[in-house]
Amino acid sequence: MADLQKALPTLLTTKPNLILLDQDLGDSTNGLEFCTQLKKLSLFRQTPVLILAESHSFLERVKGRLTGATDFVVKTNNPETLLKALQKYVR
Incomplete structure (x- = not known):
């Protein structure tokens, strides 16, 4: 999990x-x-984590829920779709 180790100081700071x-x-x-590792940290247990995916089959959604992911967002060229997903979880 070298990627998590690189990102963790920034996530903890911000x-x-x-x-x-x-x-x-x-x-x-x-x-x-990555989500699984983040959710092990008490600071991020309540933080919404959205996963950008090419598609989201039922199996992928189940895997995501087991890792602590809040939701899946299908990759798209339409920024409105991503904006709606983000607004759903950020107040």
């Missing part, structure tokens, strides 16, 4: 109200694994 992760982070991890 304490975001929402975390948006790509399902495919490349290298050695993916968004769901």
